[in-house]
């Protein structure tokens with residue numbers, strides 16, 4: 001017997017021979033279940049990501065089995081590890097090269113806040129240079145926590161309005177980071 005679970009359909013109106021829903025909901029469902037992550041892994045948290053991608057935790061269950069090492073073919077930037085200040089401009093460039101819509105997950109204490117490295121050379125959180133959607137706590141976070149972060153991202157993606165990326169609020173957010 002197959003234990004494949006089907007994704008539930010977005011809310012809509014159902015009748016004999018028809019099913020009507022909003023375009024936002026259908027697009028959100030498709031996007032949320034086919035996120036392509038770009039693993040920006042610089043240190044130990046990256047090893048947890050490798051475990052998360054392995055067969056035991058199986059990230060592929062969420063439609064994310066295709067890690068992209070090209071920013072232009074990725075829509076979820078996963079930053080895992082200590083980010084030195086020298087690396088900041090490179091991370092920012094990777095983010096800029098990703099097409100909209102794009103989401104960002106800061107995985108672990110270092111990416112979220114600099115972690116234990118309260119030093120002159122380490123960026124004290126990637127949200128100093130790019131906007132972050134979900135923070136995953138831990139040093140390192142276990143694969144379960146990374147999966148929990150992904151499901152939070154999926155919730156955001158599923159419920160995002162198609163107009164959000166064109167909104168003045170979103171442009172203002174990017175403007176604060178000097179990204180247009």
Ligand code: SF4
Nearest residue numbers: 044045109110139140
């Ligand atoms: S949060 Fe901890 S495990 Fe993750 S990169 Fe930093 S020091 Fe390593």
